[in-house]
Amino acid sequence: MQIVRALLTRLITTFITLFGAAIIVFVVIRVVPGNPIAMMLPPGASEADIDRLKALYGLDKGIFEQFVIWISNVVQGDFGTSITLRQPVYDLVIGRLPATLELSVMALLIAVFIGGAAALTATLYRGSKVEGGIDVAGGIALSLPDFLWGLALILLFGVLWPLFHISGRISPSLGFEFTSHFYLFEALARFRFDVVLDLMGHMLMPALALAIPLAAIILQLLKQSLKECMHDDYITLARTKGYAESSIILRDALPNAILPTLTLIGVQFTFLIGGTVIIERLFSYEGLGNMAIDAVINRDLPLIQGIVLVFALLFTMVNLVVDMAYAALNPRLRHA
Amino acid sequence: MSFLSIQDLTVQLKNGMPLLRQVSLDVAPGEVRALVGESGAGKSMIGKAVLGILPKAARLTGGKILLDGEDLQTLPQKARRQRIGARAALIPQDPLTALNPSRRVGPQITDRLVDILGWKRPDAEKRALELLEEVHIQSPDRVMKAYPHELSGGMRQRILIASAFAAEPKLIIADEPTTALDVTVQKQILKLIREMQQRHGTALLFVTHDLGVVSKIAQSLSVLYAGKVIEETTVENFFASPSHAYSRALLAATPKYTDPEGSLTQVPESVIAAVEAEVAAFDDQVKAGSRP
Numbered sequence: 141m142q143i144v145r146a147l148l149t150r151l152i153t154t155f156i157t158l159f160g161a162a163i164i165v166f167v168v169i170r171v172v173p174g175n176p177i178a179m180m181l182p183p184g185a186s187e188a189d190i191d192r193l194k195a196l197y198g199l200d201k202g203i204f205e206q207f208v209i210w211i212s213n214v215v216q217g218d219f220g221t222s223i224t225l226r227q228p229v230y231d232l233v234i235g236r237l238p239a240t241l242e243l244s245v246m247a248l249l250i251a252v253f254i255g256g257a258a259a260l261t262a263t264l265y266r267g268s269k270v271e272g273g274i275d276v277a278g279g280i281a282l283s284l285p286d287f288l289w290g291l292a293l294i295l296l297f298g299v300l301w302p303l304f305h306i307s308g309r310i311s312p313s314l315g316f317e318f319t320s321h322f323y324l325f326e327a328l329a330r331f332r333f334d335v336v337l338d339l340m341g342h343m344l345m346p347a348l349a350l351a352i353p354l355a356a357i358i359l360q361l362l363k364q365s366l367k368e369c370m371h372d373d374y375i376t377l378a379r380t381k382g383y384a385e386s387s388i389i390l391r392d393a394l395p396n397a398i399l400p401t402l403t404l405i406g407v408q409f410t411f412l413i414g415g416t417v418i419i420e421r422l423f424s425y426e427g428l429g430n431m432a433i434d435a436v437i438n439r440d441l442p443l444i445q446g447i448v449l450v451f452a453l454l455f456t457m458v459n460l461v462v463d464m465a466y467a468a469l470n471p472r473l474r475h476a
Numbered sequence: 477m478s479f480l481s482i483q484d485l486t487v488q489l490k491n492g493m494p495l496l497r498q499v500s501l502d503v504a505p506g507e508v509r510a511l512v513g514e515s516g517a518g519k520s521m522i523g524k525a526v527l528g529i530l531p532k533a534a535r536l537t538g539g540k541i542l543l544d545g546e547d548l549q550t551l552p553q554k555a556r557r558q559r560i561g562a563r564a565a566l567i568p569q570d571p572l573t574a575l576n577p578s579r580r581v582g583p584q585i586t587d588r589l590v591d592i593l594g595w596k597r598p599d600a601e602k603r604a605l606e607l608l609e610e611v612h613i614q615s616p617d618r619v620m621k622a623y624p625h626e627l628s629g630g631m632r633q634r635i636l637i638a639s640a641f642a643a644e645p646k647l648i649i650a651d652e653p654t655t656a657l658d659v660t661v662q663k664q665i666l667k668l669i670r671e672m673q674q675r676h677g678t679a680l681l682f683v684t685h686d687l688g689v690v691s692k693i694a695q696s697l698s699v700l701y702a703g704k705v706i707e708e709t710t711v712e713n714f715f716a717s718p719s720h721a722y723s724r725a726l727l728a729a730t731p732k733y734t735d736p737e738g739s740l741t742q743v744p745e746s747v748i749a750a751v752e753a754e755v756a757a758f759d760d761q762v763k764a765g766s767r768p
């Protein structure tokens with residue numbers, strides 16, 4: 141019963157959030173200067189041409205009326221047609237979303253792995269030079285934003301020591317036919333490890349650029365929580381039982397220290413997804429973010445609206461997953 | 477022969493400040509030795525030194541700790557840790573914080589048996605159930621699966637006692653195991669520890685600053701002041717005729733059961749000054765080298 145109510149509340153808030161996001165994006169992109177019609181027509185087009193095109197895309201109506209038309213179409217699954225690409229927004233977004241999802245999740249996994257391992261190592265060697273070194277590395281990682289890390293990585297592993305591809309998602313020369321847009325997932329499922337390798341060669345650098353600052357944030361918070369836990373009485377008791385410090389950190393401290401970090405990861409992951417916009421551009425990675433920039437430059441209103449809605453949906457999903465993980469990991473919540 | 481033998485144990489802070497000053501004491505199998513003294517005297521520090529859990533700031537700089545005749549300091553770190561885990565156990569002070577909040581109770585009793593002593597899990601679980609019954613816990617099956625926050629403080633202390641006895645240790649160190657509990661529960665827990673200790677014939681080092689408790693549970697006691705053993709005697713002798721002035725003052729400062737409100741006198745300043753002088757003289761001797 142409680143679960144049903146919680147789910148219902150969640151569903152309603154999700155709906156309100158999405159609706160709010162829809163209104164904001166709809167109004168904002170119509171208020172800022174710039175006109176999609178003017179971008180489409182050659183210079184010197186007549187007023188009549190402009191008016192005809194405006195009418196075609198429904199841009200001659202009042203903003204409120206436009207919104208009502210758009211939202212009622214969206215509810216029926218029709219997101220409109222891209223002005224520049226002349227394809228249904230839904231197809232465009234669904235085609236690109238998997239690329240961005242794969243990149244974001246890869247970045248998240250890398251960040252959690254690096255940040256987590258660094259925090260655990262620093263806790264094991266607390267007070268020593270190892271901890272000092274890890275702190276310094278974390279400080280450096282935090283001092284640059286993700287896109288600068290992207291540039292640094294391109295310079296390092298793209299130019300000076302060309303280990304990875306600096307642009308794109310997959311080498312066209314591979315000639316591999318995908319049946320879905322989840323390339324990495326599909327290549328793994330079909331055991332085509334040559335394709336996986338090529339995909340990783342493209343994805344690793346942008347993912348790393350996104351992951352480095354997040355890894356540093358995870359390191360700092362998790363290390364702090366772990367250190368606090370290490371003073372707790374149950375840790376001391378575990379020591380008297382004969383356990384090694386490393387297994388105490390993993391088994392006793394980590395589960396008690398991880399909850400704040402989990403919440404933080406949830407919040408930061410939404411920032412990371414936002415960060416894909418620039419990073420995808422930097423690495424010419426064919427994802428949703430890259431498409432979003434084109435859409436904004438071209439004032440492709442229906443496409444922008446579709447992309448923003450999908451991002452908003454992603455963010456609410458991430459929060460939902462975090463909340464569920466939180467409840468699963470915290471026995472006190474589970475029984476409350 | 478005594479199961480725990482501490483000889484001239486010195487523990488210092490990193491800056492050289494002594495926390496324990498050449499402490500010697502023995503606990504024979506089946507014996508209960510009380511460790512008394514005011515707050516900060518170093519009672520807990522002795523237990524920590526024995527169990528290998530000295531705080532990072534403190535270091536063992538002299539003396540020996542023999543556990544079952546084996547000098548712990550000569551063992552490599554891993555072996556020492558496991559030896560302590562197999563032969564000794566701690567009953568902690570605060571049952572509310574001594575259990576891991578995110579783990580079920582059962583594994584917290586069985587973990588040492590399985591991981592350190594290499595028991596099979598079903599055997600360890602059977603043993604844990606027996607122990608929970610032994611510490612008078614109703615429906616042990618349910619308690620094994622519970623999380624600590626679902627249980628009362630008294631229950632949790634019973635669980636910690638069961639856990640301490642799980643591996644049949646020859647030595648148990650109980651560090652003020654009742655101070656965090658309700659007065660009514662205190663008596664039950666004290667009775668339980670005594671009962672368990674007698675049944676298992678365990679050597680028990682019982683840290684307390686409550687002399688009333690000492691008379692109920694211990695056969696011998698060591699009085700500690702500023703990390704130095706001031707008096708070391710049997711409980712009988714201590715209550716009949718304490719030999720040190722500080723012990724006498726301590727005894728006088730303890731409320732009598734017949735008159736719990738009365739005679740709550742402080743230890744007189746002259747006595748404190750005398751024992752401080754004694755400690756200072758000892759430190760001078762150490763410095764001068766007439767004591768090692």
Ligand SMILES: Nc1ncnc2c1ncn2[C@@H]1O[C@H](COP(=O)(O)OP(=O)(O)OP(=O)(O)O)[C@@H](O)[C@H]1O
Nearest residue numbers: 495514515516517518519520521522531532533685
């Ligand atoms: N982590 C630490 N770092 C520095 N000094 C410490 C630390 N822990 C304890 N001490 C010092 O060691 C001395 C002995 O402390 P200990 O905890 O053994 O006292 P105690 O006799 O158990 O007192 P209480 O009755 O309050 O528990 C005290 O002077 C205390 O200040």
Ligand SMILES: [Mg+2]
Nearest residue numbers: 519520521651
């Ligand atoms: Mg103490």
